[in-house]
Amino acid sequence: MPIPFQKQLSTALISDANGGIAIVRIGVALIILMHPLHGYFHLENIPRFGEYLSGLGYPMGGLLAWLVLLIQTLSSVGLLLNRYVLPACMGHMVIISFGLVHVHAQYGWYVVGPGQGGMEWGFILLTALSAVMWAYWPRTAPAK
Template sequence: MLLRLSVAFIFLAHAIIRVTGGTVVRFGEYLNNKGFVYGTPLVWGVTVYEVLGGVLLAFGIFTKWLSAGFIGIITLGIVIIHLENGWFVGEHGAGGCEYSFLLIIALMVIAAADKKK
């Protein structure tokens, strides 16, 4: 439960700072520059998913489905953002994919621990 709550908090925090920090449009423009046609609506979709999914994940509702969706979002983030920055995030690099990889593993553990059918 602690892992599930922690991961849910991470997604909620990312969504909240994206909205309150006013970076939705900027991130949407970044995606447009990467070849996406509707970057800003896509970012809003991800943000809403992070808020609703984060709350539901915290309560243990639809855990497997939400984890799969979050894994998809993170995987896309690795491909379009983090992979080109290498593996490391902190001391030995910037913007790499190690943190995203850890979130994917955490979501797999959360989904596997869900005994609901």
């Protein structure tokens, strides 16, 4: 006799955690990949980004702007191909964290609604990347 759907929901076990984390990994990679792709299609914006970074006090802002695009591209490709997942997550997390501090924090928490341009979306991305890292973190087998 089949179990009623409501009972199934309340007693559900993890059926495919690997599949679930793969959806998060691929989704985050595609979302972040849009940033460097936009940069490559609008090359006139990269020097402005470099000037912005220099204005924040970072040396070699233009080179740093290109480095950000390269890290975002390579990290997203790594996540999409399921290769070098830990360094890819770390690369994205560093860039997102700097973006939160230098751009989004001044607008508060909300991206839309009670505020605009805030930290909410970056925090969601950091949380998702942390979950992917947790799933891929090397573990040792328990001692027997």
